[in-house]
Amino acid sequence: MKNNYHKKTGRPTLPSEDIRQYVIGVRVNLKERTLLARKAQMLNLSLSQCLRELSIKKNINHLVVPAINRQAYAELAKLGSNLNQLLQLSYRLDKNAIPEQLINETHEAVTKLRCDLLGLNKAAKNDS
Numbered sequence: 001m002k003n004n005y006h007k008k009t010g011r012p013t014l015p016s017e018d019i020r021q022y023v024i025g026v027r028v029n030l031k032e033r034t035l036l037a038r039k040a041q042m043l044n045l046s047l048s049q050c051l052r053e054l055s056i057k058k059n060i061n062h063l064v065v066p067a068i069n070r071q072a073y074a075e076l077a078k079l080g081s082n083l084n085q086l087l088q089l090s091y092r093l094d095k096n097a098i099p100e101q102l103i104n105e106t107h108e109a110v111t112k113l114r115c116d117l118l119g120l121n122k123a124a125k126n127d128s
Contacts, residue, residue, distance in 0.1 A: 026051075069117040076117070080110050 028036065040050035065073075083106070090097045 065118050069119075073114055073117045076110065076114055080114075083110070 036050065037047060039054075040047045043050055043053070045053065087098065087103065
């Protein structure tokens with residue numbers, strides 16, 4: 001006698017809310033693709049799994065920069081550029097007009113402030 005019952009093989013059926021039915025296309029260049037693939041391989045994940053883990057499960061709130069901070073960052077970049085031009089003019093007139101320590105301290109302060117505005121210093125501290 002022939003049995004009409006066939007046991008289903010393969011993966012178990014997922015609940016409808018767990019089925020991944022949407023595709024999100026992301027364009028990357030060769031360098032970015034290589035870096036992503038390398039990270040995925042290091043984590044022993046597929047590229048899709050890696051992107052999902054890094055974008056959804058990892059806390060990336062520190063990457064959100066308020067608009068006011070971006071504006072201040074741009075203004076600070078202009079000021080830094082003007083400062084650099086003044087420094088070059090000062091060197092042409094008299095190389096020792098501005099102490100080198102003051103130049104270095106000002107550069108460090110501007111760089112730190114720009115990083116603070118983007119939240120990069122907090123991110124570095126949180127990742128440590």
